[in-house]
Amino acid sequence: MAVSEHLRADGPAGAPATADTPTHCPYCALQCGMTVGGGPVRVAPREDVPANRGGLCQKGWTAAELLTVPDRLTTPLMRAHLGAPLEPCGWDEALDRIAAEIGRLQARHGRDVIGVFGGGGLTNEKAYQLGKFARIALRTSQIDYNGRFCMSSAAAALNRAFGLDRGLPGPITDVARADAVMLVGGNVAETMPPFMRHVTEMRERGGALIVVDPRRTATARQADLHLQTTPGTDLALANGMLYLAVEEGLLDETFIAERTGGFEAVRRSVNTYWPDRVERITGVPVPQLREAVRLLGRGVRSLILTARGAEQHARGTDTVTAFINLALALGLPGREGGGYGCLTGQGNGQGGREHGQKADQLPGYRRIDDPAARAHVAAVWGVDPQIIPGPGRSAYELLDALGTDDGPRALLLFGSNPVVSAPRADRIEERLNALDLLVVSDFVLSETARRADVVLPTMQWAEESGTLTNLEGRVLRRRRAVPAPAGVRSDLEILAALAGRLGAPGTWSTEPAEVFDELRAASAGGPADYSGITYQRIEKEGGVFWPCPAEDHPGTPRPFLDRFHTPDGRARFIPVEHGRGAAEGIDEDYPVYLTTGRVLAHYQSGAQTRRIGPLVEASPEPFAEMHPDLADRLGVTDGMDVRVTSRRGTVVVRARLVESIRHDTVFIPFHWAGEGRANLLTNPALDPTSRMPEFKVCAVRVEPHEPNGADQ
Numbered sequence: 001m002a003v004s005e006h007l008r009a010d011g012p013a014g015a016p017a018t019a020d021t022p023t024h025c026p027y028c029a030l031q032c033g034m035t036v037g038g039g040p041v042r043v044a045p046r047e048d049v050p051a052n053r054g055g056l057c058q059k060g061w062t063a064a065e066l067l068t069v070p071d072r073l074t075t076p077l078m079r080a081h082l083g084a085p086l087e088p089c090g091w092d093e094a095l096d097r098i099a100a101e102i103g104r105l106q107a108r109h110g111r112d113v114i115g116v117f118g119g120g121g122l123t124n125e126k127a128y129q130l131g132k133f134a135r136i137a138l139r140t141s142q143i144d145y146n147g148r149f150c151m152s153s154a155a156a157a158l159n160r161a162f163g164l165d166r167g168l169p170g171p172i173t174d175v176a177r178a179d180a181v182m183l184v185g186g187n188v189a190e191t192m193p194p195f196m197r198h199v200t201e202m203r204e205r206g207g208a209l210i211v212v213d214p215r216r217t218a219t220a221r222q223a224d225l226h227l228q229t230t231p232g233t234d235l236a237l238a239n240g241m242l243y244l245a246v247e248e249g250l251l252d253e254t255f256i257a258e259r260t261g262g263f264e265a266v267r268r269s270v271n272t273y274w275p276d277r278v279e280r281i282t283g284v285p286v287p288q289l290r291e292a293v294r295l296l297g298r299g300v301r302s303l304i305l306t307a308r309g310a311e312q313h314a315r316g317t318d319t320v321t322a323f324i325n326l327a328l329a330l331g332l333p334g335r336e337g338g339g340y341g342c343l344t345g346q347g348n349g350q351g352g353r354e355h356g357q358k359a360d361q362l363p364g365y366r367r368i369d370d371p372a373a374r375a376h377v378a379a380v381w382g383v384d385p386q387i388i389p390g391p392g393r394s395a396y397e398l399l400d401a402l403g404t405d406d407g408p409r410a411l412l413l414f415g416s417n418p419v420v421s422a423p424r425a426d427r428i429e430e431r432l433n434a435l436d437l438l439v440v441s442d443f444v445l446s447e448t449a450r451r452a453d454v455v456l457p458t459m460q461w462a463e464e465s466g467t468l469t470n471l472e473g474r475v476l477r478r479r480r481a482v483p484a485p486a487g488v489r490s491d492l493e494i495l496a497a498l499a500g501r502l503g504a505p506g507t508w509s510t511e512p513a514e515v516f517d518e519l520r521a522a523s524a525g526g527p528a529d530y531s532g533i534t535y536q537r538i539e540k541e542g543g544v545f546w547p548c549p550a551e552d553h554p555g556t557p558r559p560f561l562d563r564f565h566t567p568d569g570r571a572r573f574i575p576v577e578h579g580r581g582a583a584e585g586i587d588e589d590y591p592v593y594l595t596t597g598r599v600l601a602h603y604q605s606g607a608q609t610r611r612i613g614p615l616v617e618a619s620p621e622p623f624a625e626m627h628p629d630l631a632d633r634l635g636v637t638d639g640m641d642v643r644v645t646s647r648r649g650t651v652v653v654r655a656r657l658v659e660s661i662r663h664d665t666v667f668i669p670f671h672w673a674g675e676g677r678a679n680l681l682t683n684p685a686l687d688p689t690s691r692m693p694e695f696k697v698c699a700v701r702v703e704p705h706e707p708n709g710a711d712q
């Protein structure tokens with residue numbers, strides 16, 4: 001097996017040589033299998049994990065370096081008073097201060113004065129414990145997490161149509177067996193590189209890849225068909241494809257009759273999406289639309305997969321619904337290996353949305369306003385259901401309310417860096433600064449942690465154990481491979497210590513295995529039922545698919561193959577309309593579309609990857625990708641600094657001229673802080689159902705930047 005090309009000479013402080021431990025990558029939802037061990041610590045890909053089968057991306061290869069970044073936090077930090085610098089302090093001092101402030105604030109302003117913000121990178125155990133901590137230790141309704149910025153639109157659409165929110169409809173190996181895969185707004189060649197192995201295998205077997213993206217990305221370049229849409233027009237594209245599916249006689253009438261409801265209304269609603277009109281809206285030529293429908297409709301096992309490009313819109317839920325309608329009309333979800341799926345993003349993006357860190361949710365994907373769910377979970381927690389609060393605010397609304405008259409005055413944050421990753425980030429930064437108390441648990445001093453009043457140094461991936469649920473819905477084991485540096489505590493230890501100081505009811509184990517057993521009981525009978533999953537089974541079986549309601553139940557790799565999880569077992573067709581499209585259209589003042597997303601070398605807010613030498617070398621700075629024709633019109637040349645201005649702010653980044661992007665669109669990755677922070681520009685228009693912000697489209701003006709201020 002190959003080893004990391006990017007070994008550090010010194011190895012982690014104090015970490016002795018260890019045997020190689022099988023675990024998974026710290027980053028994305030593919031959760032590539034890797035071994036970690038040796039001194040200096042190194043990683044190597046595992047061959048026994050279907051998701052990556054011996055592959056890793058550059059981030060995975062360099063993951064060992066994350067354990068030894070020079071500015072790793074190893075002691076709590078605290079400000080003596082407002083405006084004072086962050087200074088090292090002891091754990092008791094930090095935890096006592098937090099508990100005292102919480103007590104003071106809640107006595108004056110009520111329970112909801114404390115907010116909690118979680119992350120989709122937290123293990124199931126931590127996500128579960130964080131939700132429980134908010135509900136019965138703080139008794140606040142004000143908890144949400146960064147998954148709201150990620151898969152919430154797909155989740156809402158899946159719940160509405162299928163009655164269950166599960167990312168992929170089957171094991172990832174189904175991709176290689178598919179006849180056609182349509183990937184809408186996903187650039188997996190950069191965001192999950194080993195995923196492309198499955199796609200390549202499919203193409204070698206004669207299957208077709210269709211990519212829908214305003215950019216000819218590394219993924220689109222490998223496609224058989226690339227539909228280069230105008231940002232924010234996917235819903236019209238899907239409705240137009242359904243119109244053509246009807247016209248071409250590609251409907252699966254038997255499936256529609258036996259397994260679904262509501263098709264007639266949808267058939268009528270797509271009547272106005274005739275091909276010329278759809279070409280005008282989306283910019284996709286009619287012959288390409290027709291070709292895409294034929295490829296999908298003639299295949300037996302076709303997959304329609306959406307990712308953030310289609311979902312991060314103020315109409316994201318309806319957009320995903322339109323693709324689900326198309327998949328249902330073609331009968332795909334009824335065939336083994338076919339269907340609709342969404343590509344989960346963060347390491348535990350799937351599990352992180354199931355165990356109660358979402359504002360309206362209790363463990364097991366239960367609804368917090370359902371009396372039976374409250375009673376079940378309260379019994380597991382050993383509390384009266386009455387004390388569990390109701391639903392709180394969604395992520396952006398929560399951050400936006402911080403420090404306002406009726407919003408939280410303190411925030412406890414685990415596993416997110418919203419100063420970089422939240423939409424309209426300067427507004428969010430201002431709200432964080434207005435708090436009486438900001439507590440951040442992290443292993444590095446992220447841009448958000450820098451603004452905290454108390455920073456708690458925590459353990460990271462290879463130092464801890466627990467479970468994560470990957471994009472397939474397969475529950476996997478994260479295993480401890482190296483000791484944590486002295487002075488660092490796990491998130492579970494932090495929550496237990498705070499719960500103790502707050503006099504919280506219930507038990508607060510710091511052992512992941514014990515917390516998992518409690519999670520199993522809390523999830524039992526819920527939509528995301530983990531009760532039959534054990535650490536031992538995961539070890540033995542290489543992961544278990546939920547729902548898994550009993551220890552002798554095999555798990556559920558294909559939850560929609562035979563029935564949907566709606567009351568009548570049928571999937572629901574729901575008519576959706578393009579309407580006016582994106583929340584912000586282009587006009588004379590802001591004549592160009594901005595879209596945002598990712599590059600291969602960096603992860604999310606960059607808090608982790610901007611600290612790793614080879615990744616910084618591969619991708620040192622933010623940039624604005626634009627077409628040479630657009631650049632010409634704007635007087636911009638390759639490599640020049642440009643000012644990009646939206647109604648909310650301005651960034652300065654280097655222009656990168658590429659032929660692969662539409663003439664009317666610029667693309668800026670969101671991984672950087674400072675003057676290239678893409679989220680200074682983005683529009684926090686929210687989807688009415690999922691409360692997802694419109695990260696993927698807003699209107700901007702682009703000008704050459706003259707540093708002396710000659711240009712305004």
Ligand SMILES: Nc1nc2c(c(=O)[nH]1)N[C@H]1C(S)=C(S)[C@@H](COP(=O)(O)OP(=O)(O)OC[C@H]3O[C@@H](n4cnc5c(=O)[nH]c(N)nc54)[C@H](O)[C@@H]3O)O[C@H]1N2
Pocket residue numbers: 028029150184185186187188190191192212213214215217229230231232233234307308309310344345346595596597598599600601602603604605667696697
């Ligand atoms: N390298 C890397 N990999 C990652 C991550 C990372 O930060 N870096 N993060 C992980 C996480 S949390 C996530 S959520 C996933 C995200 O994975 P992806 O969804 O693949 O990533 P993005 O780059 O956000 O968006 C994908 C594509 O959407 C396109 N797009 C923009 N606007 C539109 C539109 O209106 N319609 C359509 N059809 N396409 C559009 C963009 O051009 C972009 O190529 O990646 C995971 N993997």
Ligand SMILES: Nc1nc2c(c(=O)[nH]1)N[C@H]1C(S)=C(S)[C@@H](COP(=O)(O)OP(=O)(O)OC[C@H]3O[C@@H](n4cnc5c(=O)[nH]c(N)nc54)[C@H](O)[C@@H]3O)O[C@H]1N2
Pocket residue numbers: 119120121122123146147149150151308312345346413414415416417418420421422423441442443444446458459460491596597598603604605606607608670678679682695
């Ligand atoms: N413009 C624009 N903005 C976007 C997006 C976009 O496409 N465009 N995508 C959105 C999406 S899909 C996502 S998922 C978000 C992600 O954005 P963020 O929520 O900011 O995610 P990360 O950068 O992964 O932040 C995780 C932080 O938690 C720390 N951390 C990691 N693991 C743990 C742990 O176990 N415990 C604790 N306590 N800390 C931990 C890391 O060091 C890091 O500082 O960004 C969103 N923002």
Ligand code: SF4
Pocket residue numbers: 025026027028029030031032052055056057058059060061191192193194
């Ligand atoms: S694709 Fe995702 S899980 Fe795999 S090595 Fe890269 S970042 Fe890690």
Ligand SMILES: [Mo]
Pocket residue numbers: 149150151345346
């Ligand atoms: Mo994400």
